[in-house]
Amino acid sequence: MLQIGVTGKPNVGKSSFFNSATLSQVEVASYPFTTIDANKAVAYVTTKCPCTELKITCNPQNSKCVDGTRMIPVELIDVAGLVPGAHEGRGLGNKFLDDLRQSGAFIHIIDASGSTDEEGRPVDAGSHDPLEDVDFLEHEITMWLFGILKKNWSRLIRKAQAEKVDFARIIHDQLSGIGISLEDILEAKRSIPTEYHAWEDEDMQEFLAVLLRIAKPMLIVANKADLPTAEENVKRLQEKYENVIPASAESELALVKAAEAGLINYTSGDSDFEIVDPEKLSDAQKKALNYIKEHVLNKYGSTGVQEALNTVIFDLLKMIVVFPVEDEHKMCDGKGNVLPDAILIRTGSKPRDLAYVIHTDIGESFMHAMDARSCMRVSSDYELKSGDIISIICR
Numbered sequence: 001m002l003q004i005g006v007t008g009k010p011n012v013g014k015s016s017f018f019n020s021a022t023l024s025q026v027e028v029a030s031y032p033f034t035t036i037d038a039n040k041a042v043a044y045v046t047t048k049c050p051c052t053e054l055k056i057t058c059n060p061q062n063s064k065c066v067d068g069t070r071m072i073p074v075e076l077i078d079v080a081g082l083v084p085g086a087h088e089g090r091g092l093g094n095k096f097l098d099d100l101r102q103s104g105a106f107i108h109i110i111d112a113s114g115s116t117d118e119e120g121r122p123v124d125a126g127s128h129d130p131l132e133d134v135d136f137l138e139h140e141i142t143m144w145l146f147g148i149l150k151k152n153w154s155r156l157i158r159k160a161q162a163e164k165v166d167f168a169r170i171i172h173d174q175l176s177g178i179g180i181s182l183e184d185i186l187e188a189k190r191s192i193p194t195e196y197h198a199w200e201d202e203d204m205q206e207f208l209a210v211l212l213r214i215a216k217p218m219l220i221v222a223n224k225a226d227l228p229t230a231e232e233n234v235k236r237l238q239e240k241y242e243n244v245i246p247a248s249a250e251s252e253l254a255l256v257k258a259a260e261a262g263l264i265n266y267t268s269g270d271s272d273f274e275i276v277d278p279e280k281l282s283d284a285q286k287k288a289l290n291y292i293k294e295h296v297l298n299k300y301g302s303t304g305v306q307e308a309l310n311t312v313i314f315d316l317l318k319m320i321v322v323f324p325v326e327d328e329h330k331m332c333d334g335k336g337n338v339l340p341d342a343i344l345i346r347t348g349s350k351p352r353d354l355a356y357v358i359h360t361d362i363g364e365s366f367m368h369a370m371d372a373r374s375c376m377r378v379s380s381d382y383e384l385k386s387g388d389i390i391s392i393i394c395r
């Protein structure tokens with residue numbers, strides 16, 4: 001399952017985001033849709049399920065379909081301990097290395113209302129500038145990686161020159177513990193004109209910062225957007241950074257809980273909710289719901305939590321969703337389950353890549369693929385599109 005790290009200073013709303021994204025869960029066949037351990041839980045990304053367009057009833061196995069929206073599980077990892085200065089030994093260690101290796105991308109939660117200082121201590125709303133919090137995270141991880149690489153650098157240079165080994169491979173070996181590919185290293189190197197052996201510390205740091213952006217893309221969640229002091233900061237953040245989603249994790253948590261209690265109809269990502277029976281709500285509950293409607297939903301279009309998850313997977317990691325089936329006529333698997341699986345796969349993938357994602361054996365015995373909508377064979381260099389229903393024909 002795809003893994004996303006959720007990180008940020010203390011008190012910015014990480015737990016609220018984590019809980020709201022992972023709370024409303026129904027057991028689905030082979031996945032434990034509950035908290036995996038203290039700092040891991042399953043959340044969903046959403047896409048249109050083809051069942052509506054095809055007017056068929058689906059029986060999802062690896063995912064869930066709610067009113068034509070397919071919910072695909074991803075794993076959230078709660079990455080704690082990142083505070084300014086953490087790379088100097090105040091917080092990063094093997095646990096962080098492990099989280100970093102597993103995370104394909106990061107959600108960086110910041111307090112857009114400016115009511116927590118640089119270390120996460122509560123201060124008067126608006127008195128801290130949240131823009132200062134954005135860069136520290138990249139800086140901390142970069143400096144930490146720098147520490148790892150720099151430690152052996154002179155020895156590595158000698159080794160590369162003596163053994164005539166490609167430097168990119170040596171760096172790859174050094175950083176193998178954090179899940180970075182050789183391709184990522186080669187791509188990052190293109191933006192550093194100096195040759196490896198002549199690198200100064202600044203070149204190495206610049207290289208690592210670029211590498212991090214390529215290998216572990218980061219989404220900024222401007223949380224606490226419901227508070228009045230957040231509005232201006234959200235605008236400034238969006239002007240300065242590319243991937244910024246305004247959010248109110250606390251509002252999402254309240255809405256999900258109210259929906260679970262049967263007080264409102266609401267699905268994560270919705271731009272509105274519907275009160276089931278006004279008689280059942282206390283005055284305080286009505287007031288809270290009105291506040292969320294006015295200051296979050298009407299202003300930003302949603303609470304931002306579902307949008308953040310979808311943006312990480314579909315925009316930052318450039319994934320698409322493909323529905324593999326065994327029988328292209330009935331659009332089902334061997335057991336008759338219609339549209340059983342929704343698979344997240346990289347944009348640009350071909351049918352054979354899909355076969356490998358399903359199972360190595362299927363990849364190895366791949367012959368060709370059929371498009372189940374047209375029942376026509378697709379060429380092996382066909383680029384899969386999101387929503388494709390594909391049957392793999394094996395030898």
Ligand SMILES: Nc1nc2c(ncn2[C@@H]2O[C@H](COP(=O)(O)OP(=O)(O)OP(=O)(O)O)[C@@H](O)[C@H]2O)c(=O)[nH]1
Pocket residue numbers: 008009010011012013014015016017223224225226227247248249250251
């Ligand atoms: N107004 C507002 N407050 C929020 C929001 N999200 C979280 N909070 C509040 O911010 C405080 C911290 O929230 P948490 O979710 O515990 O933050 P955290 O980042 O997990 O904190 P640590 O566990 O200390 O790392 C709590 O008082 C929350 O109620 C939000 O969207 N809007």
